[in-house]
Amino acid sequence: MSADTTAPLSKVDSAVAGLSTSPPKEGKKTHRRTSSSTTGIHNINDLEKEKTPIEIAIETQKLNWKLNTSPALLDDKDTLKKFLVTPPVKRIDLHFPLGLHVTARNMKGVTIDDALHVIYKHFKKRADDEFDNPILAGFEWDPEESWTSLIVHQKKEGAPVSTKKSKKEKKLADE
DSSP, X not given: OOTTTTSOOOSOOTTTTTOOOSOOOSSOOOOOOOSOOSTTOBOHHHHHHHTOOOEEOGGGGGOOOBTTSOGGGOSOXXXXXXXXXXXXXXXXXEEOTTSXXXXXXXXXXXXXXXXXXXXXXXXXXXXXXXXXXXEEEXXXXXXXXXXXEEEEEEESOOOOOXXXXXXXXXXXXXX
């Protein structure tokens, strides 16, 4: 062996250099956010245990939304931002009369938009003629059937869309 291998190392070992010998500080705690970082948003199962009644946003009945069209095409964007139920929940199951179950989730509270998107995701590839009732009529909460889910109601036709006619068109229609 050569003399170079027995000599002490002159380079600084990065694994040892810079370490302090003092113990870690006791007073400083690291805080990790919980999944429920938004206050006022409930777990649906907790509401069931507490027997807290749920109210559904009435605006869902007025949407006249086709299940196989994107909710982004709806005109009323403010309605889509509203919570689906009060008190707001992180997730809720949506049950269709024929047995389909989908779950809408949002850690900041399930909105009408969240519910419509999860329904649309399931029906987007279906043609109009595959539906008996293609229009969303609204949701129903029946605590005796299931506290943690809503029943989805559908209807054949939406409300007639009012179109504004110009004065010229009205005059021609009257003649």
